[in-house]
Amino acid sequence: MAEIVIVRDKEAAGELVADHIAALVRENPEAVLGLATGSTPLPVYEALRPRLQGVDVSRVRGFALDEYVGIDPAHPESYRSVITREVVEPLGLNPELVRTPDGTPEGIEYHGEEYEAAILDAGGIDLQILGIGTDGHIGFNEPGSSFASQTRVKTLTEQTRRDNARFFDSIDDVPMHCITQGLGTILRARHLVLLAFGEGKAAAVAGAVEGPLTASLPGSAIQLHARATVVVDEAAASQLQRAAYYRYAFDNKPDWQGI
Numbered sequence: 547m548a549e550i551v552i553v554r555d556k557e558a559a560g561e562l563v564a565d566h567i568a569a570l571v572r573e574n575p576e577a578v579l580g581l582a583t584g585s586t587p588l589p590v591y592e593a594l595r596p597r598l599q600g601v602d603v604s605r606v607r608g609f610a611l612d613e614y615v616g617i618d619p620a621h622p623e624s625y626r627s628v629i630t631r632e633v634v635e636p637l638g639l640n641p642e643l644v645r646t647p648d649g650t651p652e653g654i655e656y657h658g659e660e661y662e663a664a665i666l667d668a669g670g671i672d673l674q675i676l677g678i679g680t681d682g683h684i685g686f687n688e689p690g691s692s693f694a695s696q697t698r699v700k701t702l703t704e705q706t707r708r709d710n711a712r713f714f715d716s717i718d719d720v721p722m723h724c725i726t727q728g729l730g731t732i733l734r735a736r737h738l739v740l741l742a743f744g745e746g747k748a749a750a751v752a753g754a755v756e757g758p759l760t761a762s763l764p765g766s767a768i769q770l771h772a773r774a775t776v777v778v779d780e781a782a783a784s785q786l787q788r789a790a791y792y793r794y795a796f797d798n799k800p801d802w803q804g805i
């Protein structure tokens with residue numbers, strides 16, 4: 547079972563996860579971070595900034611989960627731009643060591659394999675940050691994605707395009723296709739940290755954590771991972787059946803275990 551940590555608000559979640567990531571980077575200056583986009587991980591990146599002051603981050607490597615296919619990488623909402631703006635620049639990472647899947651249509655059939663090879667080359671991902679979509683997707687692995695899937699092109703669901711339309715002028719501007727790490731790719735990371743905030747995520751979180759293991763709810767794949775941490779606020783935790791136990795377990799957790 548994943549470890550569920552119910553926190554007061556997203557700021558508290560950001561601080562908890564940033565403490566852990568900062569410790570990881572201090573211990574291993576070549577740490578490989580799996581980066582997520584969306585609004586959910588932003589409090590983590592914000593809290594990381596002061597914690598990494600004075601820490602050598604020049605060799606930290608990063609791999610984003612996903613990218614839109616056919617979007618101009620310079621578009622402000624390409625995930626390349628988002629990762630540069632929200633993570634690489636504020637944290638002072640070396641942009642050459644932080645990759646996003648290549649969404650250029652030319653040669654797209656090979657970009658998934660190339661991305662897998664790059665992750666392998668880096669020695670695998672130490673800690674993968676994850677958000678979750680309202681339909682339970684992680685990365686852009688929409689319902690029905692195989693638990694064994696690797697980085698590949700997917701078609702976005704209407705719901706995801708609607709959810710993400712807020713970042714574009716209209717839903718018609720949201721790309722139809724994406725290239726995303728697969729569930730199999732994500733499951734190879736050494737530690738998964740899934741975050742979710744707000745009522746709108748409560749059903750997806752409950753399904754991912756307590757529901758059956760099913761490709762219909764891709765986030766449930768985290769149940770297959772030996773080290774998965776789920777950090778949620780009260781609202782996102784509101785449909786969890788065993789919330790009282792998760793609080794009890796976390797409150798009584800030996801300090802040395804961290805998250």
Ligand code: GLP
Nearest residue numbers: 583584585586677678679685686
């Ligand atoms: C997008 C991203 C996901 C993210 C999801 C939720 O679809 N590809 O990685 O988890 O949105 O976004 P938000 O965190 O803004 O709710």
